[in-house]
Amino acid sequence: MAKYLVTGASGQIGSYVLERLLDRAEVIGVDLRPSGIKEINDFIILGDLRSREFVEKIVKDVDVIIHLAAQVSVERSWEDPIYDAENNILATINLLKEASERNIEKFVYISSAAVYGMPKYIPIDEDHPKNPLSPYGVSKLAGEYYCKAYSGDFYTIIIRPFNVFSPRMDPKSPYSGVIAKFVQRVKKGLPPIIYGSGRQTRDFVHVKDVVDFIEIAIRKGERGEAYNVGTGEETSILELAEMIIEIGGFKGKPIFEKPRKGDIERSVADITKAKRIGFRPKTDLKRDLEEVFELMEV
DSSP states (O other): EEEEEEETTSSHHHHHHHHHHHHEEEEEEESSSSOSSSGGGGGEEEOOOHHHHHHHHHTTSSSSEEEOOOOOOOOHHHHOHHHHHHIIIHHHHHHHHHHHHHHHHHEEOOGGGGSSOOOOOSSSSSSSBBBBBHHHHHHHHHHHHHHHTTTTTTEEEEEEEEEEEOTOOTTTSSSSHHHHHHHHHHTTTTTOOOEESOOOOOOOHHHOOOOOOOOHHHHHHTTOEEEEESSOOOHHHHHHHHHHEEEEETTTTTTTEOOOOOOOOOOOOOOOHHHHHTTTOOOHHHHHHHHHHHHHHO
16 A cells, blocks of 8 residues: 655645545645644644655655645745745755655645746646746746656656635635635625726636545656646636625625736636546536535634
8 A cells, every 4th residue: 555645734735635545545644733624633743844854754665745835825925935935945855855765656746826927828728938926936836847857766746726725724814815815704794805806817626626636646647747727717806706795695795906916817727638637627616615605714
């Protein structure tokens, strides 16, 4: 039986990956903090991937590494780019270096659609130019290049999720995504705040689709290749706000404020490449938002 290491196991995606693998494999998780999901805490080791000594200890006897641990906030990356680089680049290098010395079978790197920057065309395929707009995007792209450099030593696969959501989003975080912020406000009886016209579009993908694709990529992904994970469908921020207002039974309309500098106007994934190896997204935005509204604590 293969042994898996899941980094970032207390995070939104990582917790779902850990849960999925516990049913079918030997798996350990790693994170800086415990999970809010009590059932998986016994399988998580607390530690810092920036420490080479810690990485040496946890990678021993592992067959597959799924590397989700990261500093994920664009805002935080501007506030403290050194912290961002240490967590997103140095930690990745530590894992890759140790993986190469331990003859790891496969290394799955969870990158981000932030590597693309301002879209030159829609939908965005994996060959789209990479022009990240933030230190966060730069650090995730650097991690990709390190994975490609090590792909000669062992099997590396890169996954670029678009806008991931689930009931485990943390609305208390100042860096939480738009769905978490909208749900939090509506559940408190407040209108969603939209920056700009609301015509901006995003590709919202449920976390379970991302977990599905991670499993597919481990089985069928091509060595050194990158794959988008999304739904291939655009949803405007205004449409999103209206859906959440309807789900919450809120009697009011969104508030519109000034656009934010550098906000991307349109974003949607071309998932043709992922579909070629068996990916079929199951996200149903309205249904899944109803689940988020019911389960997410605010």
